[in-house]
Amino acid sequence: MLAIFLQTLPFFALIGTGWAAGRIGMFSEPATAALTRFVFYFALSAMLFGFAAQLDIAALFDLRFALAYVGGSAAVWLLVAAIARNRGAGPAESAMLAHTGMIGNTGFLGVPMLVVLLGPAAVGPVLMVLTLDLVVFSTLITLIVAVARHGRIGVGMLLPVLRGIAGNPMIVAMAAGLAWSGLRLPLPEPAAQYMSLLGAAATPGALFAIGASLAHRPARRVGPAAWLSAAKLVLHPVMVALAAWALAVDPIAAGVMVAAAALPVAGNVYILAHHFQLAEQRVSAAILISTAVSILTIPYVIHLIPKG
Numbered sequence: 001m002l003a004i005f006l007q008t009l010p011f012f013a014l015i016g017t018g019w020a021a022g023r024i025g026m027f028s029e030p031a032t033a034a035l036t037r038f039v040f041y042f043a044l045s046a047m048l049f050g051f052a053a054q055l056d057i058a059a060l061f062d063l064r065f066a067l068a069y070v071g072g073s074a075a076v077w078l079l080v081a082a083i084a085r086n087r088g089a090g091p092a093e094s095a096m097l098a099h100t101g102m103i104g105n106t107g108f109l110g111v112p113m114l115v116v117l118l119g120p121a122a123v124g125p126v127l128m129v130l131t132l133d134l135v136v137f138s139t140l141i142t143l144i145v146a147v148a149r150h151g152r153i154g155v156g157m158l159l160p161v162l163r164g165i166a167g168n169p170m171i172v173a174m175a176a177g178l179a180w181s182g183l184r185l186p187l188p189e190p191a192a193q194y195m196s197l198l199g200a201a202a203t204p205g206a207l208f209a210i211g212a213s214l215a216h217r218p219a220r221r222v223g224p225a226a227w228l229s230a231a232k233l234v235l236h237p238v239m240v241a242l243a244a245w246a247l248a249v250d251p252i253a254a255g256v257m258v259a260a261a262a263l264p265v266a267g268n269v270y271i272l273a274h275h276f277q278l279a280e281q282r283v284s285a286a287i288l289i290s291t292a293v294s295i296l297t298i299p300y301v302i303h304l305i306p307k308g
Contacts, residue, residue, distance in 0.1 A: 018211025045173035047199035052177025072240035092148035096278040101231035104263030112203035125256035225285030237262040255305035264290035
């Protein structure tokens with residue numbers, strides 16, 4: 001357990017460095033936004049392309065894995081939404097809180113950290129989790145909020161969602177990498193070195209950007225954010241683990257899935273909350289609290305994985 005904690009510590013130390021830089025004013029909000037764009041559109045995309053280009057498409061998709069992750073996550077989603085409704089939240093607000101309780105920071109934290117900690121075998125499952133979050137659940141929250149506010153789903157509402165998915169650089173990078181792998185195209189050495197250099201900036205850049213962004217988010221509505229954080233850090237990995245066990249998912253892939261489910265709330269959830277003007281303070285505080293607490297919970301979850 002201590003050894004795993006020490007392995008994860010450098011990753012969280014980078015987040016802490018970004019947070020400190022933001023708090024003391026060395027990294028302003030515009031600077032944080034610029035760094036996030038660089039990581040999102042360039043460095044992380046290069047890393048994801050490199051990972052996907054080395055995968056076998058046929059071996060990547062596992063229906064049982066997908067059903068287990070979607071099923072376990074949907075169970076958390078429904079439970080959090082029901083609790084929120086019971087506490088007086090409207091349908092759209094409940095949906096946003098449910099989204100907060102099961103969308104982890106797979107892109108900026110999970111991809112760089114879990115691949116290092118769990119080895120190359122983690123690449124495929126992590127990319128699957130990232131894809132399911134982006135394609136299934138991000139689409140779901142957008143459509144639910146649209147129905148809650150307008151009472152229907154029209155073509156005009158679907159097109160922006162589809163454009164958003166098709167234009168997401170992480171989706172594009174993974175799709176391009178898988179296509180490259182499927183066509184068995186060679187990657188010229190200068191291009192490979194370029195992708196390697198650019199992708200190497202993803203891990204420190206993403207972690208620093210997470211910390212700097214947290215420094216600019218005040219922690220208000222701490223009480224509601226605490227139970228959302230508990231749902232994300234505890235309930236989500238438990239439900240996903242149960243679903244993986246019930247569907248007999250491959251143990252290695254199941255372990256990676258559970259570790260991904262144990263990640264803290266993703267920063268892009270706040271972007272959605274701000275866009276829809278729903279539960280912004282609670283979502284912001286949940287991101288901060290879950291990220292801080294995950295310093296202890298993620299090593300514990302990874303410690304449990306070899307024990308089944």
